[in-house]
Amino acid sequence: MANHKWTEETDAIDRATKRALEIIGKVVLGRAQAYAHGNVDTGRLAGSLTYAVKNKQSDITRPGPGPHATDRDRVKKPQSKYELYVGSNVEYAQHVEYGTRYTGSGWPYLRPALDDSRRDAQKIYRDELKAAFRGK
Numbered sequence: 424m425a426n427h428k429w430t431e432e433t434d435a436i437d438r439a440t441k442r443a444l445e446i447i448g449k450v451v452l453g454r455a456q457a458y459a460h461g462n463v464d465t466g467r468l469a470g471s472l473t474y475a476v477k478n479k480q481s482d483i484t485r486p487g488p489g490p491h492a493t494d495r496d497r498v499k500k501p502q503s504k505y506e507l508y509v510g511s512n513v514e515y516a517q518h519v520e521y522g523t524r525y526t527g528s529g530w531p532y533l534r535p536a537l538d539d540s541r542r543d544a545q546k547i548y549r550d551e552l553k554a555a556f557r558g559k
Contacts, residue, residue, distance in 0.1 A: 435555040435556065436552070436555065437505075438555065439548075439551040439552050439554065439555035440505050440548070440551070441476060441478075441505050442551050443544075443547050443548040443550075443551040443552075444476045444505050444506075444507045445476055446547050446551070447507060447540065447543070447544045447547050447548070448474035448475070448476060448507050448509060449474070450540050450543055450544070450547070451474065451507075451509045451536050451537055451540045451544075452472055452473065452474045452509055452536075454535070454536035454539050454540060455469075455472050455509060455532050455533050455536035456469045456472050457469075457536075458531070458532035458533075458535055458536055459472060459519070459532040467513060468511060468513050468515070468516060468519060468532075469532075471511040471512060471513045471516070472509070472510070472511050473509075473510070473511070474507065474508060474509040474510075475507075475508045476505055476506070476507055476508075477505065477506050477507075477508065478504075478505055479504045479505070479506055509533065509536070509537075510533065519532065520532060520533055520534070
């Protein structure tokens with residue numbers, strides 16, 4: 424019975440984490456687009472920016488098999504790990520962000536957007552976790 428409750432709680436945390444990352448992705452994306460619009464002439468870079476929340480299911484090894492673990496000794500984690508990606512597939516995006524030896528330091532748009540979003544991201548995540556456990 425205790426295992427069932429643990430599974431429900433980790434599922435709730437997983438769903439809250441994914442929802443929070445979706446919201447945070449939109450916040451960071453909006454700010455990155457605003458910075459990118461101010462840095463370039465055509466708007467192509469800002470228009471190409473997007474975000475994605477990806478589920479990274481990773482392997483762990485059961486305790487005890489020692490250094491010679493086989494595939495049979497590997498198990499999946501009981502919960503997923505989500506990662507948020509914000510960026511562009513435009514070939515010159517990294518040159519705008521970081522600069523080149525010819526242009527100098529560049530015109531960052533992703534780093535400032537992330538920096539400006541840190542407090543909001545913490546609040547969003549905290550609020551989503553609280554909402555997940557309301558009524559339990």
